[in-house]
Amino acid sequence: MRSIITVFLITSIALAGMAEIRNTLPDSRSNLGFQQPDDTLNPFQKANEKCFLCHGQKVYEYSNENLGKTIKASMSSERVIDRTLFYQSNHHSFMCTDCHSDQYNIFPHPGELRMEQKFNCIDCHGGDPAYEEFRFELIEEEYARSTHYRLEESGFSCWSCHDPHTYKTVTRKGSDISQTVLFSNGICIDCHGNNDRFAILSDGRENNIIRQHEWLPRQAAHMKSVRCLECHAEKNDSLLVSHFVKPAENAVKGCNECHSKNSMLMASLYRYQAAEDRKSLGFLNSAILNQSYVIGATRNEFLNILSLLIFGAVLLVIAIHIFFRIKKSATKHKGGENVPLS
Amino acid sequence: MYLYPKWIRLWHILNAILFIILIATGISMQYADKERVIGFATAVKWHNIAALVLTASYVFFILGNAMTSNGKYYKISRKNLFKDIKTQFRYYAFGMFRGEKHPFPVTPERKFNPLQKITYVLAMYAGMPLIIISGIGLMFPEITVRRFFGVSGYILTDILHITVGFLLSLFMIIHIYTCTLGARPGSLFMGMISGYHVGENE
Numbered sequence: 001m002r003s004i005i006t007v008f009l010i011t012s013i014a015l016a017g018m019a020e021i022r023n024t025l026p027d028s029r030s031n032l033g034f035q036q037p038d039d040t041l042n043p044f045q046k047a048n049e050k051c052f053l054c055h056g057q058k059v060y061e062y063s064n065e066n067l068g069k070t071i072k073a074s075m076s077s078e079r080v081i082d083r084t085l086f087y088q089s090n091h092h093s094f095m096c097t098d099c100h101s102d103q104y105n106i107f108p109h110p111g112e113l114r115m116e117q118k119f120n121c122i123d124c125h126g127g128d129p130a131y132e133e134f135r136f137e138l139i140e141e142e143y144a145r146s147t148h149y150r151l152e153e154s155g156f157s158c159w160s161c162h163d164p165h166t167y168k169t170v171t172r173k174g175s176d177i178s179q180t181v182l183f184s185n186g187i188c189i190d191c192h193g194n195n196d197r198f199a200i201l202s203d204g205r206e207n208n209i210i211r212q213h214e215w216l217p218r219q220a221a222h223m224k225s226v227r228c229l230e231c232h233a234e235k236n237d238s239l240l241v242s243h244f245v246k247p248a249e250n251a252v253k254g255c256n257e258c259h260s261k262n263s264m265l266m267a268s269l270y271r272y273q274a275a276e277d278r279k280s281l282g283f284l285n286s287a288i289l290n291q292s293y294v295i296g297a298t299r300n301e302f303l304n305i306l307s308l309l310i311f312g313a314v315l316l317v318i319a320i321h322i323f324f325r326i327k328k329s330a331t332k333h334k335g336g337e338n339v340p341l342s
Numbered sequence: 343m344y345l346y347p348k349w350i351r352l353w354h355i356l357n358a359i360l361f362i363i364l365i366a367t368g369i370s371m372q373y374a375d376k377e378r379v380i381g382f383a384t385a386v387k388w389h390n391i392a393a394l395v396l397t398a399s400y401v402f403f404i405l406g407n408a409m410t411s412n413g414k415y416y417k418i419s420r421k422n423l424f425k426d427i428k429t430q431f432r433y434y435a436f437g438m439f440r441g442e443k444h445p446f447p448v449t450p451e452r453k454f455n456p457l458q459k460i461t462y463v464l465a466m467y468a469g470m471p472l473i474i475i476s477g478i479g480l481m482f483p484e485i486t487v488r489r490f491f492g493v494s495g496y497i498l499t500d501i502l503h504i505t506v507g508f509l510l511s512l513f514m515i516i517h518i519y520t521c522t523l524g525a526r527p528g529s530l531f532m533g534m535i536s537g538y539h540v541g542e543n544e
Contacts, residue, residue, distance in 0.1 A: 256374055
């Protein structure tokens, strides 16, 4: 009997451990809202390699015919494209000259190409039924209302946040919220955590998000667990991700917006999970429970009811006890004795 | 009969105040909504402050019990344990209404009756360590076990914390009520202020 119990316990622990390992392994397919790009599908790899020869690394070489020698030079970081990331990106099947001028096939590149008009998301994706789910037109409208839009004259564009060479819709509908948070906040930190990039578009304002968020308790835990967008963007149920980024002074600062039964996180960060497993096992906002724990939002209805019943029962017993004490005291008083209530 | 030395009385009144703050702020956090009397940020701040003071006061209590004779009142003898508890329970439920004598009257050697003793020991030597340890886990989530058999360690820590908190809240309510069962309804409360216990025949 003891050996059966031992085998049962070991098996249970092993199964639980396997489930745990499976939960923590990055499941590239199931975590994606979309199919993972496959670099073997790009028929233009050879053509692209002509560009990557120089733009694929920080240092490149070219033959200077005037000088009759090979020159080594460093590539501006803004012009370096990571091959691996490109072939894993949403645009992995593109040829470089799909978006850039054919004139780039000429080397040295003609100087006027620097003034090349760049495409925005809407230029390709707008009005395309294949991308209806993303509502690019609505994104465009939201962006036009956002605080970032006023920087467009200074050069702000879709690409300021979403690099078309590496952009990948990894975690929009993913089950791993921490990856969603990491990905999303990475976009913001890219400028707001980098003074050099921030200075290009800012008017000299302070760019110290740690100091600016000093008021926020447990700052590191918050920044690791929720997206900047949760507090800084206006919610929009029609979009996968809100693009109406509000001015900093209009950001959410009330704790109860998230730490409450009607936590706004359920309408933003956890909205996709929320539809699937809301109230599972009696937990309100159970979607949060799967990934994290938010005081005030994570509640269990069963425990709430049970605690109220126990609390009520204790008060009832006390009330009955008091009743009999009063009754006994009254009886004694009638008999002329002066006795305490106890 | 002088039964409650000054350090016990000071610790007790501090403990009582901290319990009330912790229960009020704890409920405010757990059932946080926009219209709550105590705001979430205020509740968190005062809950943390009160918890830290409570932890210090608990250490003080443990050291006090270890270094003075007060610790002897918390020693449970297994001999007749359940029988004595049953006798005391029976007294509270029926005996006291029939005018029976208290089965375990207070003496300098026996401050607590068997039912008090078992609940005080459970509250102070099981409930308090559990709520303090789980509270530290919630205050410093980075030290909490991330996942335990596929379930978030943080939620398990929280469930433990609020369950023990709830049981200690019930303990406090029952404790306050049973403190009205002295010679007079207020005599045990007065005893905890003056240090002198008033017996039924005094």
